[in-house]
Amino acid sequence: MFGRRGVSGPTSTSGSAQGLAPAPNPAPSPAPATSPPPSTDLAPPAAAPSAAQPSQAAPAVPSPAAVPEAPKPTPAPTPPVQAEPAPKARRSDYYDIKTDVFSAMIDTIDLAQLTRMDNDSAREEIRDVVTEIIALKNLAMSIADQEMILEDICNDVMGFGPLEPLLARDDIADIMVNGSDNTFIEVDGKVQLTSVKFRDNQQLMNICQRIVSQVGRRVDESSPICDARLLDGSRVNVIAPPLAIDGPTLTIRKFKKDKLTLQQLVNFGSITPEGATVLEIIGKSRCNVVISGGTGSGKTTLLNCLTAFIEQDERIITCEDAAELQLQQPHVVRLETRPPNLEGEGTVTMRDLVKNCLRMRPERIIVGEVRGPEAFDLLQAMNTGHDGSMGTLHANSPREALSRMELMITMGGFSLPSRTIRDMITSSVDIIVQASRLRDGSRRITHITEVMGMEGEVITTQDLFVYELLGEDANGKIIGRHKSTGVGRPNFWDRARYYNEENRLAAALDASAIDDERLSA
Ligand SMILES: Nc1ncnc2c1ncn2[C@@H]1O[C@H](COP(=O)(O)OP(=O)(O)O)[C@@H](O)[C@H]1O
Ligand SMILES: [Mg+2]
16 A cells, blocks of 8 residues: 655655656746756756755745745635645744855755665754754744744655645645646535645746656656645646646545445435435345436445445456555455656556456456546446446446447447447446535435336436435525435345345335325326
8 A cells, every 4th residue: 555655655755766766758837037056946056056945946046135025925715615734924034044044055065875765764854954043043933833844845845845734734625726826625525725835837837847856757748737645645647838838737536545435424424324225225136326416426435435335255356547446355466557658658557457357356346536448448347247336437327427428439440330338338337426525515325226128229217315405504505405206126236135134225225215206207
């Protein structure tokens, strides 16, 4: 598994070493007035004695002017519920002092040696040196200020600068940096602006570079798009100028160590206890499931929940773009796709993985996200004795999920008549579970839908459970209810019976039937 970043260990060692290594190809910042020195955050002191700015290869004007005024903690426009650990007030000369201390540190410390240390020891070393410098220079500072400078400098040298406090928070789902001035986060389903700012786009670019260099990749003007992963498993995308017009744009989907459980989803009201029971039976009785939903709607979370009901003795193979699933069973093989290397070679696609899976004697195949022609292979797998396989895809309703699957296969270059593709879908997929993020930020499971068969050219489906919107309360929170649609005997009844679950299934459906014939009509 992934070591948490910041924890000492082999992974973090290599990470920090990489992080300090000069960027192979400095990205030209959008337009620094003066030509920048080598654009690592930390140019080796010999090479650039003028690297006086803290952690920054910004325009080589060693005047304090290059360092922006201490950002008066700008209150975020939207009232951030807890947008950030409140930016502690910084004394007005904070950045001057930091610059001063930083350049003294650069002169003192052996950076090359620092790169060979593990993260914790390197931080320790930096702290020692900085504390000494502050003492030597006789700088009058409060303990709190001193601590802040220590932390800042460590983050600048070792970590991801202003992003560090956000990365350390566990309640954040996504971090979205749009250029140096705007950083948004998503907390509890709501996107909010934070007061995190980077000194300039160059600093941001250097941090992006440091992130992607950890996985041996590079981002610059000639290859401005890059996917990477933090050591803790968080997924990262960087798109840089000139493609991103307003500066480097960084998107991080934070990896949650503790995945939500189905019980938690019930507690949040994302699904009722009866709905959860139906999902449990679906998982246990080896239905083939497609989880559909928009970005960040909770597809992966739901997939992870469903895998909890797989028996301990089944051989499970997972295929993902970036390993997120956390299966609890003992017999799991985890596979991950690979992006092309710097030379543009070595790509391993999802389709390659899914195809290979079939030769690995899987009992269940779990595909993190189906985006392309692998849809075909997954359906084939579902169809050929790998019952209970699952995958997620991006669609806004169960119907749309069906047409997306068809489209992915058509676009994948399989010249099959659409009737054949639809037949294939109906004979493979048993259930579509729809996840949605509602406009109030809450996430709900809005449909549990069965794929029934074909009527003429059309795939027929049957909703077992739906979430019905009723309105909105005074605070803008959405009010609604989950209900079964009155289907007494779902299509997978026999399957459930085979696994001795038919009584629970009937009870769960009965209990949620609301006396209202509209939906089943
Ligand atoms: N039902 C839910 N209630 C609250 N938060 C949820 C729920 N489902 C998912 N989340 C959170 O939403 C974020 C995005 O979920 P994820 O499953 O990764 O979305 P997707 O795979 O659809 O992009 C995660 O931080 C996750 O913990
Ligand atoms: Mg996902």
